[in-house]
Amino acid sequence: MTLDAARELAAAELPDGRVLTVRPATVADAEAALDLIHAAFRARPVVGDRPEALTDDLASVRARIEHGTGYLAFIDDTLAGLVMTARQSGAMRLGRVGVLPEFREQGVASFLVEVVLEHLAAAGEERVQLLARKEFPQIQAWWGRHGFAPAGDEGNCVVMARSLPVAVEVPDAAAMRSLGTRLAGVLRAGDLVIATGDLGAGKTTLTQGIGAGLGVAGPVISPTFVLSRVHPPLADGPALVHVDAYRLGSFAELEDIDLEASLDASVTLVEWGAGVAEGLADDRLDIDIRRGIDPDDDTRWVFLTGVGERWSRDELAAAAKEDA
Structure with missing residues (x-):
């Protein structure tokens, strides 16, 4: 994995021969990123409040990319997943973690999160956190398998955090x-x-x-x-x-x-x-x-x-x- 300013951060071959790659998002990716966020979060079960991600618009996504960091995952040349990061209240947070429904259960999310965490570690970050809605214990369990543990509450969400390598x-x-x-x-x-x-x-x-x-x-x-x-x-x-x-x-x-x-x-x-x-x-x-x-x-x-x-x-x- 190259962990510098190179456009492509990491690549892996899937069992069927397709190539999974991760690269940083640019402002030019904002429209495609917005479409992915909406598609990924609409596909989730409807429990409790409407996901905040569905209120995102082009301006807000562009601003996130400009002021934070976005990472995109591709299978061959097709956009498949996304993670946004931003510093909030002194902590680096992951957000808008989503994979298109047709690419789920193929290891996209795990690979993407692994790359993002290592990229943040290489940039000198020591700890990262995220919010997981309390209504979705299965999502909390998924993050637990990736080294995150509950670190408090914030509204209807559990704050999950982990140290970086x-x-x-x-x-x-x-x-x-x-x-x-x-x-x-x-x-x-x-x-x-x-x-x-x-x-x-x-x-x-x-x-x-x-x-x-x-x-x-x-x-x-x-x-x-x-x-x-x-x-x-x-x-x-x-x-x-x-x-x-x-x-x-x-x-x-x-x-x-x-x-x-x-x-x-x-x-x-x-x-x-x-x-x-x-x-x-x-x-x-x-x-x-x-x-x-x-x-x-x-x-x-x-x-x-x-x-x-x-x-x-x-x-x-x-x-x-x-x-x-």
């Missing part, structure tokens, strides 16, 4: 190793790290930096064919257990490696662990590495998300700084 721009492999070395400074025995990213994104390179920072025996290479490698410490400190879950399809298969035996005394890093390794511990550090759309650009964006009471966002942000 720490975003780090990494220009090359040397910088990726350096980031890993800095992160090792906040890791301790018992920590679980789950690293995700496409092939060649830099997961093993980051792990090499973590291994160097922990001071463990090497070399640290991808354990694809042996599933896991244990790197003992060369001095005081925890071992590094390096796991590759690429060929594992479930937590049950991961349990066969018997990682629990070494978990408390080691730092355990699982590549390709999303959706597989979360059951190993209540607290974990999620590391998501994104490549740019341009294949000639080596820049990566690394997103650090601490899950559970063990992790402090401020601690991760401090470790992410090059002068940390």
Whole structure:
């Protein structure tokens, strides 16, 4: 994912071969955005008050785009979804989150929200919130699955909020190793790290930096064919257990490696662990590495998300700084 001023922010291929892309909205998109808002919100069940979004007109949508930020999702060349953001009462808020009825249940909303949250994180935002109407518990549940939790009430709505990941721009492999070395400074025995990213994104390179920072025996290479490698410490400190879950399809298969035996005394890093390794511990550090759309650009964006009471966002942000 490129997270700069480029027109296209992210792209993904759907199972049927169509391409889902996300880009920022411009004022020229206001009319199409208005049509999408009305179509998406008219299709929702009628419960309680009429949605405020149906009162939007061209001028109000144009003003939102001019003074806030809009993001559009396309399937091939057809507009499919929209999210608006704006700062309100000192907080960054999402609003007008909608997907055309014919494109629902295809992952458009989840992908669009993921891109928007990462774009906001890369811009330095630390927290984001939204309003979910109390009459729609299923919508509150959907946002809950995306990391949002109730944070208060506002009229007939629940305020839902979440912290954003720490975003780090990494220009090359040397910088990726350096980031890993800095992160090792906040890791301790018992920590679980789950690293995700496409092939060649830099997961093993980051792990090499973590291994160097922990001071463990090497070399640290991808354990694809042996599933896991244990790197003992060369001095005081925890071992590094390096796991590759690429060929594992479930937590049950991961349990066969018997990682629990070494978990408390080691730092355990699982590549390709999303959706597989979360059951190993209540607290974990999620590391998501994104490549740019341009294949000639080596820049990566690394997103650090601490899950559970063990992790402090401020601690991760401090470790992410090059002068940390």
